[in-house]
Amino acid sequence: MAPKKRASRAQKKGVADMAASPPPAHVDAMDTGSLKVESRGDGVVVVVECGPKKIEQMAALDIVQLNSLNLPLPLALKPGERGLGLGSELTRPLHGNALLEELSKMRQERFLTDLELACKSKAFDVHKLVISSVSQYFREILAKDPAMKRLELPSLSPLDPAAAEDLNLQTCVYVWNIAAAYGLLPVRDAARRYVLDNFVRFSETALFNQLTLEQIAAFLLDDSLVLPSEVVAFQLAMKWLDFDETRHPHAAELLAHVRFETIPASELVSQVQPVARMMLDPQCHRLLVDAMNYHLLPYQQNTLQSRRTQVRGGQPTLLTVGGRPSITERALSREVLWRDPREGGATWRHLSQLPAKSFNQCVAVMDGFLYVAGGEDQNDARNQAKHAVSTLSRYDPRFNTWLHLASMRQRRTHFSLAATGGRLFAIGGRNVEGLLATTESYLPSANAWQMRAPMEVPRCCHASATLPSGDILVSGGYINCAYSRSVACYSVASDSWSERPPLETPRGWHCSATLAGAVYVAGGSQLGAGGERVDVLSVEVFSPEAAGGEGGGGAWSRVAPLPLGVSTAGLSPLGDQLYLLGGWNEAEKRYKAAVQRYDPATDSWAATTEELPEPTVGVSCCTLTLPPRQAARRPQHRNTPQAAHQEPARVRSREGSANAPVIITT
Structure with missing residues (x-):
């Protein structure tokens, strides 16, 4: 046996210092002969007291525990000597992720980076080791010149959404995954947008069938998914399910994202019902039954509205309804036009036709439907009240259909209509019997009207708007043979009326709309000093939270006046602005086609070059969410014969609840 070698003084000193050091408070120590054993919880450490050659074993401790012992390693190991030994293998499942995170952090801090990648407008500091391990391209370059400090890449530029211009069906998913992995959110969103916009073409590639359940479900759930129809969404979902039998148990889960309620009933019968799974799988069959019930119960649709009843990609759109155009002054209009902003300057296009010609009617939007009520069915300027009507119709933009509903209990023209709390409220107006103070909802x-608390005094030619609280604010109008400043508020909860601070300027035949919690009153006319009708140019805004003045809570203030005075015009918010359309100008005694836009941010009106197809009075205006228009339609003017290629609007006549819906082609 070889003689023992004497340990160096340095080694002895290191061990001696170690032995002299007190163990940590959480470490128990005990003597075992010539060894000093220090034990910790789940392991035992055997430390040689007299020299490193006596080290025999060390129990398995993790790195943190070993570091806490603060043991100095021998400065050098001589031939034949044994060093520290670990009795087990240490593993850490998340070590790889932690390593990558630290490397990324080091790169961001430019710590130990040793290569600069330079493109046209930006440079990136990286680690050669990391970049060569993930890219064969850089590995080959660095293999030729390991000492390289800077690499020019003139053909590259920083990634941004503009990279979407180079996307195609073969690269979109690859770019998406790369962008998601490296946190390039604008690029990731651009790639996702490309797939959503080209989903039908994407479904024809092999990548479509490789989507996970979560991925295809996310696509079908997305409101902005572009499809020719919802039937296509169903067909693509079935294509993905049938590609792999192991996907069949997830059929109901995936098909729940198909909006069957937006598929016409005829197509549910012809395209969906024949698919065996929709009849044999109880959960899938339930989806079909729910959709059919939705179509069979038109009066219940307001309470059945959900995400599945909304069209994909719907856009809030400005509409005009009815009115009396100047070109055909003696004829009333049935036209419903929509504003198409896609071609630079906005274009007004034909959307549908009213079930009957209408003038001075009122409109309201509720639960995604357009409601048209009352007005006059004949043009008789000498006795407008004589031709007042009580009709109510509902337009469904998803299917381009009209539904006749129960008529109001009283004929009304020059009244106001408001939607709040799941109900419509018709207020005041006049008919052949005179001015009305009545309110009905x-x-x-129930497809029924019910009389509610009347106003204190009859009024017509007023305007109303809904407050954030759900109450209805009625302003101005014609009361006791005079234009009025009076403002009243109807409480839906208590079915009662109360006074509010009056307008600064009396007016009638004006408009009112709610924007950002405030009620705006614009346009109208009043009597001048000589008793003649004059335009009211001032615009007033009611702030319900402001300190109350005369008449109770809230206060009125003025904003920028109108550049062009109009009466019997249409007013509606769109986005964060107000649009005032058409109307009668007293100063010029002329019909107007003007489109005036108010921006609260700048407190200014813009008399844009945009105009209605024809100067029109007695026109109604609203904002309704319409299905996306994939192709531009030819502009249609009022009271012109419909082109043969246009889809006719359908009207369902349903005056009595006991009658089945009748489809009428107009």
Whole structure:
């Protein structure tokens, strides 16, 4: 046996210092002969007291525990000597992720980076080791010149959404995954947008069938998914399910994202019902039954609205309804036009036709439907009240259909209509019997009108708007043979009326709309000093939270006046602005086609070059969410014969709840 070698003084000193050091408070120590054993919880450490050659074993401790012992390693190991030994293998499942995170952090801090990648407008500091391990391209370059400090890449530029211009069906998913992995959110969103916009073409590639359940479900759930129809969404979902039998148990889960309620009933019968799974799988069959019930119960649709009843990619759109155009002054209009902003300057296009010609009617939007009520069915300037009507119709933009609903209990023209709390409220107006103080409300689920508390005084030619609280604010109008400043508020909860601070300027035949919690009153006319009708140019805004003045809570203030005075015009918010359309100008005694836009941010009106197809009075205006228009339609003017290629609007006549819906082609 070889003689023992004497340990160096340095080694002895290191061990001696170690032995002299007190163990940590959480470490128990005990003597075992010539060894000093220090034990910790789940392991035992045997430390040689007299020299490193006596080290025999060390129990398995993790790195943190070993570091806490603060043991100095021998400065050098001589031949034949044994060093520290670990009795087990240490593993850490998340070590790879932690390593990558630290490397990324080091690169961001430019710590130990040793290569600069330079493109046209930006440079990136990286680690050669890391970049060569993930890219064969850089590995080959660095293999030729390991000492390289800077690499020019003139053909590259920083990634941004503009990279979407180079996307195609073969690269979109690859770019998406790369962008997601490296946190390039604008590029990731651009790639996702490309797939959503080209989903039908994407479904024809092999990548479509490789989507996971979560991925295809996310696509079908997305409101902005572009498809020719919802039937296509169903067909693509079935294509993905049938590609692999192991996907069949997830059929109901995936098909729940198909919006069957937006598929016409005829197509549910012809395209969906024949698919065996929709009849044999109880959960899938339930989806079909729910959709059919939705179509069979038109009066219940307001209460059945959900995400599955909304069209994909719907856009809030400005509409005009009815009115009396100047070109055909003696004829009333049935036209419903929509504003198409896609071609630079906005274009007004034909959307549908009213079930009957209408003038001075009122409109309201509720639960995604357009409601048109009352007005006059004949043009008789000498006795407008004589031709007042009580009709109510509902337009469904998803299917381009009209549904005749129960008529109001009283004929009304020059009245106001408001939607709040799931009901419609028709207020005041006049008919052949004179001015009205009555209020009645319509409940869709019952398809019936009910009389409510009347106003204190009869009024017509007023305007109303809904407050954030759900109450209805009625302003101005014609009361006791005079234009009025009076403002009244109807409480839906208590079915009662109360006074509010009056307008600064009396007016009638004006408009009112709610924008950002405030009620705006614009346009109208009043009597001048000589008793003649004059335009009211001032615009007033009611702030319900402001300190109350005369008449109770809230206060009125003025904003920028109108550049062009109009009466019997249409007013509606769109986005964060107000649009005032058409109307009668007293100063010029002329019909107007002007489109005036108000921006609260700048408190200014813009008399844009945009105009209605024809100067029109008695026109109604609203904002309704329409299905996306994939192709531009030819502009249609009022009261012109419909082109043969246009889809006719359908009207369902349903005056009595006991009658089945009748489809009428107009």
